[in-house]
Amino acid sequence: MIKWVPRGVCAPDGFQAGGISCGIKKEGQKDLALVMCEDDICNVAAMFTTNSIVGQPVKISRERVKGGYARAILINSGNANCCTGDEGYKAALNISKKLARLIYDEEKHILLASTGVIGVPFPEKKVLDALPALVENTDTVGHTSAAMAIMTTDTFSKEAAVVVNTPKGKITIGGMAKGAGMIFPHMATMICVLTTDASISTPLLKSALKEAVSISFNRISVDGDMSTNDSVFLLANGRGIHIKSRQSAEYKAFLEGLKAVCLRLAEMIVRDGEGATRFVKITVEGASSQDEAIKVAEKVATSALFKCSVFGGKVIWGRIAAAVGAASKKVDEKKLEIVANRHTVFKRGKTMFTRSKALLIDKDLHVIINLHSGKYSYYMFTCDFSPNYVLINKE
Amino acid sequence: MIKWVPRGVCAPDGFQAGGISCGIKKEGQKDLALVMCEDDICNVAAMFTTNSIVGQPVKISRERVKGGYARAILINSGNANCCTGDEGYKAALNISKKLARLIYDEEKHILLASTGVIGVPFPEKKVLDALPALVENTDTVGHTSAAMAIMTTDTFSKEAAVVVNTPKGKITIGGMAKGAGMIFPHMATMICVLTTDASISTPLLKSALKEAVSISFNRISVDGDMSTNDSVFLLANGRGIHIKSRQSAEYKAFLEGLKAVCLRLAEMIVRDGEGATRFVKITVEGASSQDEAIKVAEKVATSALFKCSVFGGKVIWGRIAAAVGAASKKVDEKKLEIVANRHTVFKRGKTMFTRSKALLIDKDLHVIINLHSGKYSYYMFTCDFSPNYVLINKE
Numbered sequence: 158m159i160k161w162v163p164r165g166v167c168a169p170d171g172f173q174a175g176g177i178s179c180g181i182k183k184e185g186q187k188d189l190a191l192v193m194c195e196d197d198i199c200n201v202a203a204m205f206t207t208n209s210i211v212g213q214p215v216k217i218s219r220e221r222v223k224g225g226y227a228r229a230i231l232i233n234s235g236n237a238n239c240c241t242g243d244e245g246y247k248a249a250l251n252i253s254k255k256l257a258r259l260i261y262d263e264e265k266h267i268l269l270a271s272t273g274v275i276g277v278p279f280p281e282k283k284v285l286d287a288l289p290a291l292v293e294n295t296d297t298v299g300h301t302s303a304a305m306a307i308m309t310t311d312t313f314s315k316e317a318a319v320v321v322n323t324p325k326g327k328i329t330i331g332g333m334a335k336g337a338g339m340i341f342p343h344m345a346t347m348i349c350v351l352t353t354d355a356s357i358s359t360p361l362l363k364s365a366l367k368e369a370v371s372i373s374f375n376r377i378s379v380d381g382d383m384s385t386n387d388s389v390f391l392l393a394n395g396r397g398i399h400i401k402s403r404q405s406a407e408y409k410a411f412l413e414g415l416k417a418v419c420l421r422l423a424e425m426i427v428r429d430g431e432g433a434t435r436f437v438k439i440t441v442e443g444a445s446s447q448d449e450a451i452k453v454a455e456k457v458a459t460s461a462l463f464k465c466s467v468f469g470g471k472v473i474w475g476r477i478a479a480a481v482g483a484a485s486k487k488v489d490e491k492k493l494e495i496v497a498n499r500h501t502v503f504k505r506g507k508t509m510f511t512r513s514k515a516l517l518i519d520k521d522l523h524v525i526i527n528l529h530s531g532k533y534s535y536y537m538f539t540c541d542f543s544p545n546y547v548l549i550n551k552e
Numbered sequence: 553m554i555k556w557v558p559r560g561v562c563a564p565d566g567f568q569a570g571g572i573s574c575g576i577k578k579e580g581q582k583d584l585a586l587v588m589c590e591d592d593i594c595n596v597a598a599m600f601t602t603n604s605i606v607g608q609p610v611k612i613s614r615e616r617v618k619g620g621y622a623r624a625i626l627i628n629s630g631n632a633n634c635c636t637g638d639e640g641y642k643a644a645l646n647i648s649k650k651l652a653r654l655i656y657d658e659e660k661h662i663l664l665a666s667t668g669v670i671g672v673p674f675p676e677k678k679v680l681d682a683l684p685a686l687v688e689n690t691d692t693v694g695h696t697s698a699a700m701a702i703m704t705t706d707t708f709s710k711e712a713a714v715v716v717n718t719p720k721g722k723i724t725i726g727g728m729a730k731g732a733g734m735i736f737p738h739m740a741t742m743i744c745v746l747t748t749d750a751s752i753s754t755p756l757l758k759s760a761l762k763e764a765v766s767i768s769f770n771r772i773s774v775d776g777d778m779s780t781n782d783s784v785f786l787l788a789n790g791r792g793i794h795i796k797s798r799q800s801a802e803y804k805a806f807l808e809g810l811k812a813v814c815l816r817l818a819e820m821i822v823r824d825g826e827g828a829t830r831f832v833k834i835t836v837e838g839a840s841s842q843d844e845a846i847k848v849a850e851k852v853a854t855s856a857l858f859k860c861s862v863f864g865g866k867v868i869w870g871r872i873a874a875a876v877g878a879a880s881k882k883v884d885e886k887k888l889e890i891v892a893n894r895h896t897v898f899k900r901g902k903t904m905f906t907r908s909k910a911l912l913i914d915k916d917l918h919v920i921i922n923l924h925s926g927k928y929s930y931y932m933f934t935c936d937f938s939p940n941y942v943l944i945n946k947e
C-alpha cells in the first residue's frame with residue numbers, strides 16, 4: 158500500500174532543504190538549492206547523463222558517488238557550468254569546499270548539480286557569497302523552496318512523497334525534480350533528488366534506483382534532445398526500517414514506493430514540457446523483441462509530425478503508422494493495430510477513420526500500437542509539439 | 553564541365569512530361585503528372601523508402617523496376633495511396649493498366665508514385681477519368697506542369713538540368729522533385745524523377761544513382777520523420793552518348809552531372825522545408841570513424857533545440873555541443889572545435905562567445921564541427937524549425 162504524503166524531499170525524517178536567490182537568475186528568482194541530512198552521512202546512489210560532454214558538477218559528483226556516502230546536494234539553476242573549461246571545474250571545487258566547511262563535513266560528501274545555459278562562465282562568486290545564507294535557510298520545511306530553486310523553464314515546481322508499509326513498519330520516500338525542455342530517454346536536462354529514511358546498503362540502493370529510473374525518467378521524451386547535466390540522486394539516511402535483502406518484503410515495498418515517486422515526477426516533467434498542451438502515453442505491444450518495442454515507442458514519441466497533429470487536437474494515425482514503419486524493418490502492415498483513446502483507428506491494413514472523420518482528442522492521449530508479432534511491450538510518455546516550444550527555444 | 557540548362561525532365565532529347573488537375577486537390581490545382589519517353593523503352597534505376605510500411609505504388613514500382621526497363625512514370629499528389637488495403641492496391645493496378653493501353657505499351661513498363669495523406673481511400677475513378685487528358689497534355693514542354701503536379705506542401709516547383717561534356721560528346725540529365733515535410737535521410741516523402749539521354753546499362757545506371765543519392769537526398773533532414781512513399785527514378789533512353797564502363801571518362805562525366813542535379817534538387821527541398829526560413833549545412837570533420845561522423849551530423853541536423861535557435865537567428869553553440877556529445881560516446885570536449893560561418897565559437901573546452909555575445913546569423917548557416925580525433929568527415933543539409941512548421945502540420 159502506497160500513501161501519498163506532503164513535504165517532498167523533507168518527508169523522510171532527518172532531511173532538510175532550502176532554496177534562495179544568489180543572483181544568477183533575474184529579479185530575485187530562487188536559483189540555489191540545498192538538500193542535506195541533518196547530521197547523518199547517507200548511503201547514496203546516483204545516475205548521470207550518458208552524453209560525452211558533461212557539466213563540471215557531473216564530473217565531480219560522478220567520482221564522489223563512487224565512495225558510497227554523501228551528506229548534502231547543492232544545485233544551482235541558471236547556469237549549467239558546462240563547457241566552461243578549467244575555470245568552471247575549479248569554481249565547482251571551491252564551492253563544494255566552502256559548503257563542506259559551513260556544514261562541518263568533508264568535501265567528498267558534497268554532491269553538486271547545475272542546470273541552465275551551457276558555455277557561459279560560471280558565476281562562482283555569487284554562489285560562494287550566498288552559501289552561508291543558504292545553509293541558514295535550510296530546514297525541515299524548505300522542500301518547496303528547494304524545488305523552486307532548481308527550476309529553469311519549468312512552469313511549476315515538482316515534488317512527490319510516499320509512505321509505504323512493510324511488515325517491520327513504514328518507509329518514507331520523498332523527491333523533487335526539474336525538467337521542461339531537452340527531455341529524452343536517459344534523463345536529459347533533468348535533475349532529481351530523492352530521499353528516504355530506509356536503512357539500505359549502497360548496492361541495493363543502486364539497484365532500486367536503476368530499476369525505478371528505467372520505468373520512469375528513461376521513458377520520457379519532450380523533444381528528443383539529450384542534456385549534458387542530467388543527474389538523479391538518491392540519499393538514504395538509515396533512520397528507519399532496515400532492508401536486509403533484495404528478496405525481503407521491505408525491499409519490495411521500498412521499490413514500489415520509489416517507482417511511484419519517480420513515475421509521478423516523470424509525468425509532471427512531461428506535463429510541463431516546454432510549450433506542452435497535451436500529455437501522451439505511447440504503449441507498444443506484441444513486438445517481436447524488447448529492442449523492437451523500445452525503438453517503435455521512441456520513434457513515435459519523437460515524431461515531430463505526430464506531435465504537431467496532437468497539438469492540433471487530432472489523431473492523424475497515418476503519421477503513427479509511418480513512424481512505426483520507420484522504426485522497425487519487420488512491421489507487417491496487415492497485422493498492425495493502432496488504438497487511440499480506446500478507438501481502433503487502424504486494423505488489417507486499413508483505417509476505420511478517414512481524414513474527414515479524424516479522431517478528435519480532448520486533453521490526454523493514450524495510443525496503443527500492437528504489432529501482433531510477439532510478446533514484448535514498452536511504454537513511453539511524451540507531449541505535443543506547439544509553436545510555443547519554438548518561441549521558448551529560439552533564444 | 554557542367555552547364556546548367558532549362559527544361560527539367562524534358563531537357564534530354566526524347567522525353568515528354570505533363571501535369572493536370574484530376575480533382576484530388578482542391579480548386580483545380582494540378583495533382584497528376586506523367587513523365588515518359590516518346591517512343592523508346594528506357595533503362596531504369598530506382599530507389600525507394602526503407603520504411604516497412606509503404607504506399608501501394610511503391611509495392612508495384614519496386615517489383616517492376618527489377619525488370620530493368622520502363623517507359624513512363626505516373627505520379628499523383630494529394631493522396632499517398634498508403635495503408636489503403638487491397639482496394640488501394642487494385643486501384644493502382646487498374647490505373648497502370650489503363651495508362652499502358654493509352655500509350656500503347658505494356659503494364660510492366662509503367663511505374664507509379666503517390667504522395668499526400670496516408671490512409672484515405674484512393675480516388676481511383678478521378679485518376680482513371682483524367683488519364684486520356686493527361687496523355688493528351690504530355691509533350692516536350694510540359695516539365696514545369698509535371699513538377700507542379702507533384703507538389704504537396706511545397707511552395708515552389710523544383711527542377712534542374714545539366715549538360716556535361718565527354719570526349720565522345722554531350723550528355724544531358726534532367727530532373728524534378730518534391731519534398732517539404734517529413735524529410736530525413738533515406739528520402740522521406742520525397743519524390744524525384746531523373747531523365748537522361750545517355751546510353752548506359754542498368755547495372756551502371758543503378759550504381760550511379762546510388763552514389764548520387766548518397767551524397768544528396770540521403771543527407772537532407774527537415775524534421776527527422778521518414779515517409780512511406782519516397783521514390784527516386786532515373787530513366788535513360790539511350791538516344792545519346794554510350795557509356796561503356798565505370799572506368800570511362802563518359803561515366804565520370806555522367807556521374808558528375810547526375811550528382812550536380814541531385815544536389816541542386818536536394819538543396820531546393822531543404823530550402824522549401826515546411827516553415828523553413830534558413831538553410832543550414834552541418835559539416836563534421838576529424839571523426840574517428842565514418843559511422844561517428846554520420847551520427848554526429850544527423851544528431852545536430854535533427855536537434856529541435858538547435859533548429860529553434862537558428863530560427864531565432866542565433867548560433868547557440870552549447871546546443872550543438874550537447875547534440876555532439878549525445879551522438880557519440882567518444883567525443884573529447886578539449887579537442888572539440890565548432891566553427892559557425894567562419895567564426896570559431898568553441899575550442900579547447902570553452903567558448904569564444906558568451907550568450908551576451910551570441911553569434912548572429914543572417915540567412916544561411918554553415919557549421920563545421922571538428923572532433924580532431926580522426927580522418928572521417930560527413931555533411932548534411934537541414935533548415936531551421938519555426939512555429940509555422942507546427943501550424944502547417946497540426947492538421
